[in-house]
Amino acid sequence: MLLERLQTAVLILGMMFFYFIIMPGQVDHIEDARIVPTTVPSIAIWIIVLAAVFQFFTSKTEVRLNSMLCVRAVICGGFIIACLAIMKRFGFEFGAPILALGVMLGIGERRLHWIVLGSMVIPLGVWFLVEQVLNRVLP
Numbered sequence: 001m002l003l004e005r006l007q008t009a010v011l012i013l014g015m016m017f018f019y020f021i022i023m024p025g026q027v028d029h030i031e032d033a034r035i036v037p038t039t040v041p042s043i044a045i046w047i048i049v050l051a052a053v054f055q056f057f058t059s060k061t062e063v064r065l066n067s068m069l070c071v072r073a074v075i076c077g078g079f080i081i082a083c084l085a086i087m088k089r090f091g092f093e094f095g096a097p098i099l100a101l102g103v104m105l106g107i108g109e110r111r112l113h114w115i116v117l118g119s120m121v122i123p124l125g126v127w128f129l130v131e132q133v134l135n136r137v138l139p
Helices: 002-026 039-057 067-090 092-106 111-132
Strands: none
Touching: 002 039, 067 092, 092 111
16 A cells, blocks of 8 residues: 555656646747647646545555566656657657557557558658648657
């Protein structure tokens, strides 16, 4: 029970750090926007925080550390960081399909048509729509 509460406290503190420290420096303020760019991330953060606070104060059974699950989480995090580095160096159109392919294979998707659609067509369609049609910059 102590481990679960510790994880929940770390999640709450991480979300607060993200909300107050990271997000203000990463989101541009647009004067004439109908929706402020921080609206959706702020709502998502507060939903996560409220759910975590609720979980923190509810009684739970004993939680055991699953080392294999931790190893998989570290591998997944490393893969995401590597894909973000590829996106930063080569652009969204090269990094996003690799990331999407890794996520799809990681969750067990094996149908070829869904892998092609999810890892090539959708990321490149997003890139085309955002960068070419809307003239906005992706990472």
